[in-house]
Amino acid sequence: MSVLFSQVRAEPAFRLVARAIEEKILSGAIAPGDPLPSEAGLAEQLGVNRSTVREAIRGLEQNGFVRREIGRKKLYVSIPQSSEISRRLTAAMVLHQVTFDELWEAMFALEPAAATAAAHRGTDQDFSAIEENLAATRQALEDSSSLTALDIEFHELIARAARNRAIQLARLPISELFYPAFYAVMSRLNAGQRLLVAHESIFAAVRDRNEKGAREWMEKHILDFKRGYELANLDISAPVDRPGA
Numbered sequence: 001m002s003v004l005f006s007q008v009r010a011e012p013a014f015r016l017v018a019r020a021i022e023e024k025i026l027s028g029a030i031a032p033g034d035p036l037p038s039e040a041g042l043a044e045q046l047g048v049n050r051s052t053v054r055e056a057i058r059g060l061e062q063n064g065f066v067r068r069e070i071g072r073k074k075l076y077v078s079i080p081q082s083s084e085i086s087r088r089l090t091a092a093m094v095l096h097q098v099t100f101d102e103l104w105e106a107m108f109a110l111e112p113a114a115a116t117a118a119a120h121r122g123t124d125q126d127f128s129a130i131e132e133n134l135a136a137t138r139q140a141l142e143d144s145s146s147l148t149a150l151d152i153e154f155h156e157l158i159a160r161a162a163r164n165r166a167i168q169l170a171r172l173p174i175s176e177l178f179y180p181a182f183y184a185v186m187s188r189l190n191a192g193q194r195l196l197v198a199h200e201s202i203f204a205a206v207r208d209r210n211e212k213g214a215r216e217w218m219e220k221h222i223l224d225f226k227r228g229y230e231l232a233n234l235d236i237s238a239p240v241d242r243p244g245a
């Protein structure tokens with residue numbers, strides 16, 4: 001019996017170098033803010049050419065693991081910005097043709113969890129910011145564009161009040177794809193007042209430290225959005241569009 005094998009492809013050296021440096025950062029051997037050796041020093045330690053190190057550093061800089069001070073060559077370890085992480089994950093979801101229905105399922109898991117945690121950990125400062133958002137929402141019920149922006153902000157404020165970085169990082173790329181669809185819904189349905197009632201009820205439960213009520217109202221809100229999407233005759237099984245498309 002003959003067995004066929006595919007050709008083995010050697011991984012480019014710059015990727016191996018980038019991975020070696022990244023592993024040192026993730027393991028804690030090098031901490032954020034620590035300087036890295038020079039390109040020449042890294043090349044000597046890793047047994048590669050400086051050009052290979054330079055290409056690896058370029059990739060690490062793009063991914064936010066390494067930074068340079070303006071006007072200087074010295075390299076420092078850094079923490080990737082959430083916006084950069086979100087942009088890459090958003091692009092991956094678009095390329096994988098993730099559907100709105102899949103996004104909705106993820107948001108149905110994340111948003112109630114955020115509301116529950118916000119009721120537990122939210123501060124007076126968080127509550128003041130949410131109250132300002134609600135006041136602006138009351139003045140924008142006939143403006144679909146402003147309502148979209150305020151809806152995005154409301155959910156971001158709830159997530160911030162949750163004091164859970166895992167939830168914040170997980171929901172960011174999903175919300176960038178999920179909430180722009182809100183504009184399409186609001187443009188076709190007159191649902192501003194319904195949205196305001198939901199936001200006010202969620203906030204009331206959060207402010208009263210009513211974790212159960214906050215979760216239940218957020219679940220109702222996310223379910224209501226799905227119904228609105230369907231009532232607007234939008235295809236829930238279609239792949240999501242990239243932001244701004």
